[in-house]
Amino acid sequence: AKVRHFKWEVGALFSTPDCVENVVLGINGQFPGPTIRAKASDTIVVELKNHLHTEGVVIHWHGIRQIGTPWADGTASISQCAINPEETFVYRFKVDRPGTYFYHGHYGMQRSGGLYGSLIVDVADGEKEAFHYDGEINLLLSDWWHKSIYDQMVGLSSNPFRWIGEPQSLLINGRGQYNCSLAAKFTTGVAACPARNRSCQGNAFSVLPNKTYRIRIASTTALASLNLQIGNHKMVVVEADGNYVQPVAVDDMDIYSGESYSVLLTTNQSPSMNYWISLSVRGREPQTRPALAILNYKPNSPAKLPTLPPPVSPRWNDYEHSKSFSNKILALRGTPTPPVKVDRRIVLLNTQNKISGFTKWAINNISLVLPSTPYLGSLKYNLKNAFDAERPPEDFSKDYDVAKPAVNQNSTTGTTIYFLRFNSTVDVILQNANALAANVSEIHPWHLHGHDFWVLGYGEGRFKEEDVKTFNLKNPPYRNTAVIFPYGWTALRFVANNPGAWAFHCHIEPHLHMGMGVVFSEGIRLVGKIPKEALACGKTATILTDQHP
Numbered sequence: 181a182k183v184r185h186f187k188w189e190v191g192a193l194f195s196t197p198d199c200v201e202n203v204v205l206g207i208n209g210q211f212p213g214p215t216i217r218a219k220a221s222d223t224i225v226v227e228l229k230n231h232l233h234t235e236g237v238v239i240h241w242h243g244i245r246q247i248g249t250p251w252a253d254g255t256a257s258i259s260q261c262a263i264n265p266e267e268t269f270v271y272r273f274k275v276d277r278p279g280t281y282f283y284h285g286h287y288g289m290q291r292s293g294g295l296y297g298s299l300i301v302d303v304a305d306g307e308k309e310a311f312h313y314d315g316e317i318n319l320l321l322s323d324w325w326h327k328s329i330y331d332q333m334v335g336l337s338s339n340p341f342r343w344i345g346e347p348q349s350l351l352i353n354g355r356g357q358y359n360c361s362l363a364a365k366f367t368t369g370v371a372a373c374p375a376r377n378r379s380c381q382g383n384a385f386s387v388l389p390n391k392t393y394r395i396r397i398a399s400t401t402a403l404a405s406l407n408l409q410i411g412n413h414k415m416v417v418v419e420a421d422g423n424y425v426q427p428v429a430v431d432d433m434d435i436y437s438g439e440s441y442s443v444l445l446t447t448n449q450s451p452s453m454n455y456w457i458s459l460s461v462r463g464r465e466p467q468t469r470p471a472l473a474i475l476n477y478k479p480n481s482p483a484k485l486p487t488l489p490p491p492v493s494p495r496w497n498d499y500e501h502s503k504s505f506s507n508k509i510l511a512l513r514g515t516p517t518p519p520v521k522v523d524r525r526i527v528l529l530n531t532q533n534k535i536s537g538f539t540k541w542a543i544n545n546i547s548l549v550l551p552s553t554p555y556l557g558s559l560k561y562n563l564k565n566a567f568d569a570e571r572p573p574e575d576f577s578k579d580y581d582v583a584k585p586a587v588n589q590n591s592t593t594g595t596t597i598y599f600l601r602f603n604s605t606v607d608v609i610l611q612n613a614n615a616l617a618a619n620v621s622e623i624h625p626w627h628l629h630g631h632d633f634w635v636l637g638y639g640e641g642r643f644k645e646e647d648v649k650t651f652n653l654k655n656p657p658y659r660n661t662a663v664i665f666p667y668g669w670t671a672l673r674f675v676a677n678n679p680g681a682w683a684f685h686c687h688i689e690p691h692l693h694m695g696m697g698v699v700f701s702e703g704i705r706l707v708g709k710i711p712k713e714a715l716a717c718g719k720t721a722t723i724l725t726d727q728h729p
């Protein structure tokens with residue numbers, strides 16, 4: 181195993197993601213940030229310098245469990261103090277498992293601002309993947325707003341509330357098409373993208389006929405749930421969130437924010453032309469045109485547009501289609517299976533609320549706010565009054581009707597923690613509900629830091645005790661992100677075996693910003709020495725100065 185060193189500087193720069201110039205957050209002058217490529221059991225060392233002029237930064241390594249290094253998880257106010265301008269923090273962690281991962285900012289709404297990139301872990305030397313392929317294509321998917329993240333954040337925390345709205349563009353590897361289409365000749369009412377603007381010409385991915393390609397796909401969208409299609413080609417899903425799944429062939433696939441996949445694509449179509457890669461919005465009424473890229477069969481020119489029209493996206497609210505896809509994702513034989521004995525069940529009700537006139541999201545009626553002292557440090561040093569000490573609720577009222585707007589839409593903010601017994605097995609039931617407005621319930625992809633969980637099943641309406649009988653304990657997918665469908669529930673199981681303080685939250689960036697998350701903690705006495713740079717704020721800063729190092 182190798183130690184791989186990276187020297188990064190985070191900064192703001194001008195870029196043209198979608199035909200329109202904007203300020204984006206990037207790394208070493210690049211947007212998206214550089215791709216990290218490593219082999220399983222390597223150690224990654226990123227010396228991260230914050231070159232933003234007036235704000236802190238942290239980077240989360242999404243899908244890396246940070247076993248034994250909880251201070252490197254990159255969550256501001258949870259695992260570490262944000263890195264101040266011109267300061268450097270060294271992230272050092274092991275990538276223990278092969279898979280398709282990514283990294284992104286986890287402070288304020290910096291991920292929405294463009295702070296992200298790919299992290300790909302190959303099998304260790306001498307090991308083999310569970311499938312064969314001849315070449316690779318990497319698709320990092322995101323969505324983009326023309327309004328700055330500062331403008332967006334002020335709107336979200338204003339009364340009256342100003343919602344960010346739908347994205348202006350979807351991006352594939354940082355490129356999208358705003359107000360124009362590469363497929364204009366097949367579509368009425370939309371202009372062709374200006375050829376002189378290289379940025380909105382999309383990407384072409386070159387392939388040879390009659391080969392098999394592994395397409396790595398990761399979504400770091402701020403809001404959009406996505407659907408991906410490749411004209412005329414089937415995709416065989418083989419990996420989800422860094423774990424192998426039973427191969428399943430599909431014509432189109434859904435990707436929620438925080439998820440990653442690998443699919444195999446066989447280039448068995450006519451080699452005389454190129455094909456569309458099309459990415460569209462689902463789960464919210466789309467106001468954003470699909471992003472297009474080109475699958476270029478060599479020796480055709482990569483600039484040659486496909487002769488067929490782009491594939492038609494499934495209807496945005498065809499939830500049966502989405503559920504059918506989610507239910508097809510099952511673990512490959514050999515994946516760890518869940519323990520049968522469960523120590524605790526936590527039911528988490530997801531609601532949209534009003535707090536003193538401000539619009540928020542809350543979990544069991546608590547809307548998460550982050551404390552000034554990061555949890556990991558205050559727990560490890562047993563600091564008093566660093567966060568709300570009472571225990572958050574394990575369930576919600578029997579009278580609550582998830583199908584209707586709440587009778588009482590009020591809730592409270594809080595910094596409470598769910599303390600999990602070390603090595604215990606925990607079931608989490610994520611319960612969706614009606615939002616503030618009648619007849620609205622939205623999709624929320626939930627992401628767990630520090631662990632993978634088994635997705636035991638999805639159901640409709642309010643979770644009932646007898647639903648336990650429907651849990652899939654045989655081959656549930658092992659993942660770090662799972663979606664809750666409108667008015668439904670999703671059941672997860674995980675083992676609390678990684679000492680640390682871990683975020684568990686909706687991966688929709690504005691929703692997290694509005695309080696849609698909880699914090700789990702376990703095995704704090706087993707946490708090793710936290711680097712002092714992670715503690716240099718809040719009440720832990722006082723400890724550092726008292727210790728006379």
Ligand SMILES: O=C1O[C@H]([C@@H](O)CO)C(O)=C1O
Pocket residue numbers: 343615622691
């Ligand atoms: O958090 C959200 O706020 C808006 C809407 O509910 C109120 O404007 C929306 O669509 C969200 O997802």
